[in-house]
Amino acid sequence: MRKQVVLVLGAFILLCIGVDAFADPVSVNLYSGGIGAVAGQAKLSLSNIAQLITAGAYVAGLGFAVAAIAKFKAHKDNPTQVAISMPISLLFIAAALIFLPSVFKSVGGTMYGSSGSIATVSGITKWT
Numbered sequence: 001m002r003k004q005v006v007l008v009l010g011a012f013i014l015l016c017i018g019v020d021a022f023a024d025p026v027s028v029n030l031y032s033g034g035i036g037a038v039a040g041q042a043k044l045s046l047s048n049i050a051q052l053i054t055a056g057a058y059v060a061g062l063g064f065a066v067a068a069i070a071k072f073k074a075h076k077d078n079p080t081q082v083a084i085s086m087p088i089s090l091l092f093i094a095a096a097l098i099f100l101p102s103v104f105k106s107v108g109g110t111m112y113g114s115s116g117s118i119a120t121v122s123g124i125t126k127w128t
Contacts (some may be wrong), residue, residue: 054101062115064090 014125 054104057097057100061094061100064094064097068094 058067067089068090071090075082075084075087
């Protein structure tokens with residue numbers, strides 16, 4: 001029990017040191033820039049969240065595709081245990097997750113025209 005407490009305390013200290021080491025001097029001085037600086041920081045944070053969701057969709061889609069392949073093999077080995085509907089549904093979910101960022105681009109272009117932007121794995125880009 002004592003070992004676990006020391007481990008958690010050490011992890012907390014390392015986290016605090018890491019947060020302090022990577023502190024952005026612009027974000028520390030938010031009050032000098034007024035509400036515009038706060039809005040700029042919020043915009044940066046939201047763009048990072050959009051990138052995280054996009055990358056997560058790609059990774060989850062690939063994971064579902066691998067699971068579908070494994071279930072297809074399990075169905076081939078023992079068709080009475082694994083229904084064919086399971087790997088087919090996993091394959092459709094994988095396709096939906098992999099093409100989710102493209103769907104966001106199409107829907108965003110329809111709703112916002114050319115003024116919108118899209119989150120990609122490499123960053124935020126304008127609609128073209």
